[in-house]
Amino acid sequence: MTGLHPYCVAPAGKGRPIDVLGLSDRPVHAHRVGPFDVWVSHEASPPALDLAGVKRHHQVVVAAMSLATAVPVRFGAWAPDARVLEQRVLARREEIEAAADRVRDKVEFGVRVEERSIRSTLEEPDAPQDGRGYLRRLSRVHAARRGRRTLQADLAHRLDSCVRAVRCDERVLLLDAPGLIATAHLVGRGDEERYRESVEEFVRDARSSYRVHVTGPWPPYSFAS
Amino acid sequence: MADDWNDMTLVELVNRVVDRGVLLGGEITISVADIDLLHIDLRVLLTSADRMHRLSKGGVASPGAHPPKVSP
Numbered sequence: 322m323t324g325l326h327p328y329c330v331a332p333a334g335k336g337r338p339i340d341v342l343g344l345s346d347r348p349v350h351a352h353r354v355g356p357f358d359v360w361v362s363h364e365a366s367p368p369a370l371d372l373a374g375v376k377r378h379h380q381v382v383v384a385a386m387s388l389a390t391a392v393p394v395r396f397g398a399w400a401p402d403a404r405v406l407e408q409r410v411l412a413r414r415e416e417i418e419a420a421a422d423r424v425r426d427k428v429e430f431g432v433r434v435e436e437r438s439i440r441s442t443l444e445e446p447d448a449p450q451d452g453r454g455y456l457r458r459l460s461r462v463h464a465a466r467r468g469r470r471t472l473q474a475d476l477a478h479r480l481d482s483c484v485r486a487v488r489c490d491e492r493v494l495l496l497d498a499p500g501l502i503a504t505a506h507l508v509g510r511g512d513e514e515r516y517r518e519s520v521e522e523f524v525r526d527a528r529s530s531y532r533v534h535v536t537g538p539w540p541p542y543s544f545a546s
Numbered sequence: 547m548a549d550d551w552n553d554m555t556l557v558e559l560v561n562r563v564v565d566r567g568v569l570l571g572g573e574i575t576i577s578v579a580d581i582d583l584l585h586i587d588l589r590v591l592l593t594s595a596d597r598m599h600r601l602s603k604g605g606v607a608s609p610g611a612h613p614p615k616v617s618p
Contacts, residue, residue: 327570372556375563395567409570417568431558503561534554542562546569 324401325352325361326368328381329391329540330410330417333358336388341381344368349381352403354410357417359394360385361406367399382540390425392417393542420545423507427489429544430506430516430537432523434476436499437532470495473502476527480504483523487516492543501531505543513538 326344333356338349343362351358360381368374378396385391400406410417477493480502484491490507508516517535524533551559 330568370564372560375560376551379559379563393563393567394570395565396563398570400570406570413568413570420568429562431562433554433558503558534558536555536558539558539562542566545567 323363323365324367324399325403325406326364326399327394327406327410328360328362328378329385329393330354330357330359330421331385331389331391332356332421336385338381338384341384342377343381344374344377349384352406354407355414357410359406359410360391364399368397370397379540382542386540390421391540392420392424392545393540394545416546423490424541424544426510427507427541427544428510428513428538429541430508430513430520430535431503431539431543432480432506432520433496433503433534433536434480434501434527435496435532435534436501437530438499469498469501476531477502477504479526480520480523484516484519487512487519490544507541507544508538 328343328349331351333353335358337351337358338360341349343349344364345362347362347364349360349362352361353359362381375396382391382393398409400409473495481488481491481504484506488506488508492505494503494505495501496503506516506520520535524535527533
């Protein structure tokens, strides 16, 4: 069985894959589908999810982004043949074109905020001995959850206050403990340094209480759909 | 772009490549057996800072108020 593994969708005729290998070290080529070039490699079977494959997928997307604005495809979208791939791409043509407009000449940065303690505030070590104890514990758990949500909202608001002037769009993910929030910011090419300076203001303020990780620039994965 | 693969960058990479990007159907069934050293945020809520702040101030947000976004 052979098929196609797509990496990203780029405008047609905006550059061909050169010096980049896909999964299983297969060559990557641009498959024309309507107004798009879909970067694909021929693979013997649907890809396994492993770290090497994830890295390789990302490297191909980065190579495409160096030539033109490309819309990243989620890992694992394997098509058994070119006809099926074309049908799937054309079925989402408007969505892909809208995504391309949204991410054109932009990159993504990520900010992840985590608790310093691994222990969740929602944990309750002692089992209740009776019904009243159970209800008290339930009340404490709900209060902790409300407090956690308020904290997440406050952190997201403080972060956005710092970067609002330079980011074009944002996505906020609420994480399970020990994570708190993971935010993706869409930033115009050329504004990367201004973004780093803006986010540093938040990092300086927050890192005495939380672990804060800033990563990027990434291809705009979080804004592709 | 992000070629310094420390643990946190790998977490961010996997979250992006596996959980985001345009869907073209035929996605694989995700098994985390080979990447169990990494934490993938598969149970997350997608919102915006503004919306979170408004909900928080209004006191109507709760963890169970929205279904989690789960990858295929």
